[in-house]
Structure formats: C-alpha cells, structure tokens
Amino acid sequence: MTDLSTPHRSGTAMQTALRWLLYLILCLFALYYLMPLFVMLTTSLKSLEEIRTGSLVALPREITFEAWKTAWSGACTGIQCEGLRPYFWNSILLAIPAVLISTLIGALNGYVVAQWRFKGSNLFFSLLLFGCFIPFQVVLLPMARMLGMMGLAGTIPGLIFVHVIYGIGFTTLFFRNYYVTVPNELVKAAKVDGAGFFRIFWSIFLPLSLPIIVVTVIWQFTQIWNDFLFGVSFSQAGTQPVTVALNNIVNSTTGVKEYNVDMAAAIIAALPTLLVYVVAGKYFIRGLTAGSVKG
C-alpha cells in the first residue's frame, strides 16, 4: 500500500507546487500588463507639482480631479480650449451609426453568402474578405477624392461612410461564418411555409444572432472608436473624433507639459471601449466560440 501511495502523493505535491508557480507567473504577467494603467490613473490624479517632484509609480499624496476636469472641458487642442467634450460627442455621433449600419449590412451579406448562394457568391465573399486586408493608407487618397465628389468631405456622415465601407468585410465574415452553421433546411422549411427572403432573415436568422451581433458590435465599436488615421484624414475642425483631439491635446501644449491632463484625456478617450468590453465581454468569448445552432 505504502509503496504504491507514496509516489502518488509526492506526485500530487509536485503538481500543487507547479500550479502555484504557474499562478505566480500569471500574476506577474497581469501586474506587468496593469502597470501602464496604474501609472496613468495615479498620474491623472496628481497635481503637476507632485508629478515633478514625486516618483512615477508612487501613489498620489493628494487626490485631485483637476486634471480630469481640464481634460474634459478645458484643455487646448490647438487654438481652441474646450477640452475633449465636443470631440467625444463627435466620436459617439460617428461610432454609433457606423457600428449599427455596418453590422446590419454584414448580417445581410453573411445571410446571403451563407444561405442564398448565387453564381459567383464565393468570389463575392473572397473579394469582400480581401477588403479586410487592404491597408488603410492605400485608400486614403481615392477615398478623399470620393468623399469630395459625394460632398461629404470633412463631415461626420463622410466618416461614417468610410467606416461602414471598411467594416463590411469583417462584419460579413463574422456573420457568414456564424450562419454557415445554420442548417439550410431551416431556409427550405421557411420557404415552404411561405416566407420570403427578408421575412426569413428577420424572423428566423436575426433572433438567432445575438452572440455574433455582440461580437461584431464590440469589434466594430473598438475599431471605429480607436481609429485615428481616417479621423485625422477625413475630418476638419469641428468634426474631429476624440482620438484626433487627444493627439492635439498632447501635442499642442505650450510651456509645461501637463502629464496629468494628458493621462486623464487618454483614459477618457479609452473609457467607452473599456465599458463595452466590461458589459459585453462574456458574450464576446461566447460568440467567438459559438458553434452549431441546436435546432
């Protein structure tokens, strides 16, 4: 008995030790990743005086929200000193319609490519996919020309248009891969029942799609909210998104560099995407791994 159980027990002890080592390493990684956020948060809550004199990683001696207030409504972006607020709203006005429209079009495209195959639908899908891999820089000039011809240059609808176009490739891919797992017999049954193309989409496919809608919305929202290149290229004073304004705040200070304001502004600019992940993150994982639809 002892002969048998001893190596077994030592094996368990070894396993436990390894497990704790693993946890330790994971915690170190987590700390390492959280470090920048920690520095940003503490710095944003310090006064300029304290930043100058104290250490970078030290906790604030005295917490002040002055920098946050300045970043939100008083920081200068070039000659205007209105803080991030107007640009934050620009980003919301831009991101929400762009996310919704590109998600809806993606769902429709995916539905067609997965369930209503037509001649050349595979080519159509490949070309759409190809769109995912075109670098942003390549389309800047043609897109600028196009927006000019459409009369949308420098406007928020223009930016929405750009993001929708750029997003369709990804959203189509997401929905197509999701809908491919839905048995085609469902469409056949609905056809026999008398439902048409949109009826089937609306009554049968959309209600099935919550997990993939969440994935797409998170993906698109993150992309569009964080976009800088399109924002800086296709906007003008007054229609710039928050990322561009953040850049301007950081780059256009005169005299003393207000690190606390920069940090607060950066956190404000990143908050919405963080929020989206916190609220819908668990659906994100679920949606990405969602397999077949159980009928």
Added chain:
Amino acid sequence: MAPILDIANLVKNYGQTEVLHDINVAIEPGDFLVLVGPSGCGKSTLLNCIAGLEPISGGSIHIDGQDMTHVSPKDRNIAMVFQSYALYPTMTVARNITFGMKVRGADKATQEAKLAEVAAQLQIEPLLHRRPGQLSGGQRQRVAMGRALVRDPKLFLFDEPLSNLDAKLRVEMRTEIKKLHQNLGATMVYVTHDQIEAMTLATKIVVMKGGYIQQIGSPSEIYNRPANLFVADFMGSPAMNLIPAKARKDGSGTKIEIARASGAPLVLTDASNANLPEDVILGLRPEDIAEAGYRSGENVQTAACLVDLVEPAGADTYVVSNMGGKQVTARMHAECSALAGQPLEFAFDLGKVSYFEPSTGERLN
C-alpha cells in the same frame, strides 16, 4: 381520377452533370408514394424538385392538374417535413406551427383553432410553449409534422423524417405516420433509404439508383417481382438470394443447375418457366427456402445441402449454405434442426422464383 402529382420527363442538372434522368411518376389522390434508393440516388433531389426548392432543368411537374414547374414553393400548396426537422430554434412550438399561417396572413382566431386541432391530433399540447431545444427527438418530429399538418396541403412531402430517431422510436413513428395517412386520406411523398420503411408505408414505391428509376410498383410487385438485380438485392432483408445457375430446356419446363463446391450440382426442375437463356441468375427470397416438410405446393422441391452457418434470430433461424459460389440464406422456423457442418434437406419454393439476365441484370420471367 386525375393524378394529383404528375411528373413528366423531369431532368435535373447540376452544371454539366445530370443527376436525374427522364423521371416519370404519377400518383392518385390518397396515394403514399415512397422514393427509395441508396444514398446519392437522387431521391432527395427529386423531392426538392417537387417542392420547388430546386429548379428543374427539363420536363414538368403538375400538382392537382396545375402546372407547378416554375411556381415557387410557397404557392405549390405543399408541406414538407425535413430530416433535421428544421424547427425554428428561437420560436416556441406553437409559433413554429403557426408561422406559416402567420406569414400568409391568417387571422389570430383561425391560427388558434388550427393549432389546437393539430396539437390534439399529435398529442403535443403540453409542449406548445417550449422551444425546440427543450424537446426530445421524437417530440421534435411530432412538431415538424404538426407544422405540415396545420397547412392542409394538397401534398405532404417527407424527406427521411425518421432517420434521426433511434430504432424503437422509428418504428413507433412509422406506425403513426401510417395511421395519419389512413385517417387523413392525404397524399404523401416520402423519401427514405430504408427499404422496410418503404415496404410498410407505401401504396406505391419508386426504386431509384444513380438518378434513374429502376422500378415503380406496389410494395408487393416490387417485392415479389423485382424488375432487375438491383431492386431484387436492395428490397428485402435479408436480401434476396441471387444464385448463378445454368438453365436447360426440359420439355415444357426448365432444369436449373446450380454448381456446388463439393459434390454433385444441385438440380431443380421449374415446370412453369421455359425459354430461359443458358446463363441465368436465380432469385429466391430467404423465406422461399424452408426446411423440407415445412413447405408444400406444386413447385416445392427438396434437396440436401450442407449447412455452413446457423443464425438464430428469435422468431426465425437463418440457415446459410453455399450454392453457386454464393452464400444462400434460408429463413427457417425457430426450432429447425439445422446444425452447422451437417447436411439438411432444403425445400425450394420455385413458385416465387425470379430469373435475371446476368449481364444486363434485367428480369427474365
């Protein structure tokens, strides 16, 4: 009576490949037509063509006298039950059943009344507020049938509806479908690869292979007088014994000579079939070979054969013997005295015999 479904010269191509060749089938109201064949024979494609889910490349389809060749599925007055049931996963059972009526704009009261009627008929009232995901296979099958029944169509189409069920449930549902057919007097077209389902349900069977119709007929015609070797082999379990033999004319009848591995050839005399070619394939169902003394009739002949294998199967015992280079199975009664390795007196009932031409496989008698 005018045929309720009339398929004439139907051809179906996928690109360059023709998958259905010149299909002609007509059925009367109240018929239960079963399309049967091995996988890939085109039976499901044919059903999809009837439903209008697949466009056809040639020929015509008439339902109840109307040309439906190019009509969309929803206007064909058909209902269909699918192999995977194809229930709408996000809708309750009740909404699954009424979806078709809702799409067609039937008013609420009619929907409710029809739903109650069908639910009672299929005994699914307790399930009406559940989702398909919460149902067992058999329950889903009932709901799928309810969705078809509620529409009162001219034609019911079933696409292998029982193949996802376990063996016991399959037999139960088979009986239920048969009852349903009798009670409703509805016309049904049913696709299956299971020849027992075909035999038990059909009033008319179409045996298909490789996109060609091999034989159309009543279950007893198909079973007793298969048109070719394929049908003979496919229908019936255990399959029909197909034994290579030599035929010699003998007065008004024929002497059939079957080679055996050891000993003299087995010679049978068929008094009723003359004019056979020299080489034939003799087809005898296992139940037409019995233990001597248990079968009588003018065409019964006995001969001693060596038993290779005895397989008791409860009600019957299958006795296998080697004849003409083939394993020949005889279906004998449960208490038969056969022993492996021992000779046994076999009784061959040539009254039910089929002859086939070995090269073409066509029936000769």
